[in-house]
Amino acid sequence: MTIAINQLSKEFDGFQALKKIDLQVRDEEFIAILGPSGCGKTTLLRLLAGFLSPSEGEIVIGNATVGNLQQTLPPERRNIGMVFQSFALWPHLNVEEHIRFPLMHHRFVSDAIKRKQHDRIKEVLQMIDLEAFADRMPNELSGGQKQRVALARAIAPQPELLLMDEPLSNLDAELRMEMRSEIQTLHQLTKATIVYVTHDQGEALAMADRIVVMNQGEIEQIGTPSQIYSKPISPFVARFVGKANLVEGDWNDNYFTPSLSPTTQWPDTGVVSEMKQRNIYPVRPEQFRMSADNQDESGLPGLINSVQFQGKEIHYTVQISNQTWTVHTDVSQQFSLGEQVYLHLFVPHNMEQKNLNHQAI
Incomplete structure (x- = not known):
């Protein structure tokens, strides 16, 4: 799924959170949006998800304009999956039920998956290595297991675009390293386009195909991890990355x-x-x-x-x-x-x- 962001701006009560952002994301690409708190990266992700409407500019996902000044498609009308910082698991559903829920309610689930729902649940449980935990409730899981369930719920309906909002920030250092590898593996398996928001330069450098470094609502530099680290084009990028x-x-x-x-x-x-x-x-x-x-x-x-x-x-x-x-x-x-x-x-x-x-x- 390709994404085209053209001259995108967002204003909150006179505060300019995003300032004329231009960004092109290729199909199946893993893009990391990197920057400090308050730089606009989560605002950009919420605009992509459909939780916010642009003040200026447009967002094109695939061949459809999903957001501009005139209209904004709601999240349920976009073929996306979302992973939140807080896991956002439902306390009354077990692991298997978390995976089944989007298969029943996501409007873009294919007929083939609907017909073989049980097979898809089993496949996703294998992807996240939680087959033995299918009946467990969220309060019976570790932090890393909860994050795997959140990932499984997001990828189960096979969305073409996966949005991740600092998904590893609530995990300890060792688990974060482990989950980096698992997210990379899931990207290879699902072939989804991923937009990953983080303030951690290590995460961005380790996982992304390209990194978008943001500062004060603007893009400072876009490049591969090697380019961003070795050839910063501004003092901010040089200090923030490396x-x-x-x-x-x-x-x-x-x-x-x-x-x-x-x-x-x-x-x-x-x-x-x-x-x-x-x-x-x-x-x-x-x-x-x-x-x-x-x-x-x-x-x-x-x-x-x-x-x-x-x-x-x-x-x-x-x-x-x-x-x-x-x-x-x-x-x-x-x-x-x-x-x-x-x-x-x-x-x-x-x-x-x-x-x-x-x-x-």
């Missing part, structure tokens, strides 16, 4: 000079033109290397003011002049709170060679 340090300075051809060290030159490792125009070099925490000395005189001096052990790596905050930067190192390299260190930009060998070749030309 927690990049935004180093200010001057770009000159393919080299950057940090303002804090006029004698230092960093090669271009693929920084996009939008960041160069702002005279910013985004450096992710793992792109810095730290040393206790400055033998090659290329390091920026700093003072460690925070150390957080994270198992396979250590997270540091380092005071550089009047700025605080974040640095991640593996556990083989350890420094102490208050220690004087030097920060160096890590440049892959092939990138160094590329810049040398460019310089020779």
Whole structure:
């Protein structure tokens, strides 16, 4: 199911929650809408579901215009499934009854599924690995099992569009990791188009085909997880996805000079033109290397003011002049709170060679 969102805006009592959003979603694509609280991502999802009407623009799902200023199709007239943050299970229905309910009432259920309702229920129970729990009531299930039931209810009628509103936010860290894999598997099995709202960059990077990063009712960037993480086009995206340090300075051809060290030159490792125009070099925490000395005189001096052990790596905050930067190192390299260190930009060998070749030309 394709989606076309054209110049979509939504206003609440004078507050502009969405500002002329344009987005095209391909058939069977997994799209993550990523952003902080209040950025408009849930408003966008509610507009797609039909719970809200646009103030401007239009929404086209498949070949039908389902929402514009003149009319809005209600949710029951859209071939969608919805998974909520709160699970939204009915306390008086068991697991099997939760799956049967949409098969009986969803208007887009095919005749083949209606004729073989029991087979479809069995198939969905197998998908979510809850065959042994078919008779269980919601209060007899764990958090992860409840979320599987919510997913099963949504996919049972085979909707062409699946909308998910932060479905993993109420689960603990280990369950969230497990459910990421299960949602990916369900996507492959159902072939549904998925629009997935989250504030968790890890979820978006791990599962989505493309990520839409939103901020203050607008789209900041759309791209693959690799593009969003490695080539942010705005300071907001750089900070929000990957927690990049935004180093200010001057770009000159393919080299950057940090303002804090006029004698230092960093090669271009693929920084996009939008960041160069702002005279910013985004450096992710793992792109810095730290040393206790400055033998090659290329390091920026700093003072460690925070150390957080994270198992396979250590997270540091380092005071550089009047700025605080974040640095991640593996556990083989350890420094102490208050220690004087030097920060160096890590440049892959092939990138160094590329810049040398460019310089020779």
